Amino acid sequence: MIPTYLGGLAMVNVNMLPACPVETTLTLISDKWKVLIIRDLLDGTRRFSELRRSIGHISQKVLTSNLRQMENDGLVRREVYAEVPPRVEYSLTETGQSLKPVIDAMWNWGESYKAKLAAD
Numbered sequence: 001m002i003p004t005y006l007g008g009l010a011m012v013n014v015n016m017l018p019a020c021p022v023e024t025t026l027t028l029i030s031d032k033w034k035v036l037i038i039r040d041l042l043d044g045t046r047r048f049s050e051l052r053r054s055i056g057h058i059s060q061k062v063l064t065s066n067l068r069q070m071e072n073d074g075l076v077r078r079e080v081y082a083e084v085p086p087r088v089e090y091s092l093t094e095t096g097q098s099l100k101p102v103i104d105a106m107w108n109w110g111e112s113y114k115a116k117l118a119a120d
Contacts, residue, residue: 012073020108028073029099033058033066035106038092041076045091075099 017024029035036055040046046054051065067090070076075096081087092099 005116025102028075030103031066033062035103037063037066037070038096039103041092041096041102042103043091043092047089051090064070070096099117 018027029038033055036058037051040051040054048063048067051067052058052060055063067076067078071078074093077091077093077096079091081089081090
């Protein structure tokens, strides 16, 4: 068993990840909510309520679960400020930021697909 640190935050067992790099990526971001969380955090640090509002139609429980999993996977950083009321902010780690080309490609493909459908 070889633990590896991603973005200095999470410990992931490399042996537990799929052999195929595409499958590894899908394992980490295949949930529709995770892709939308990454999309929104690529624009910068957000509070929980800001993420929930910008994503829309996501329950508090589901957003919390996804953020925790993404934090454990080393994609998201959670910072708690000692204030009253407590302030919690989320941002992408360096590993999370490295998904920008993937999200950009998905954006471009989606735009092309919608344009093709509109032209037909």
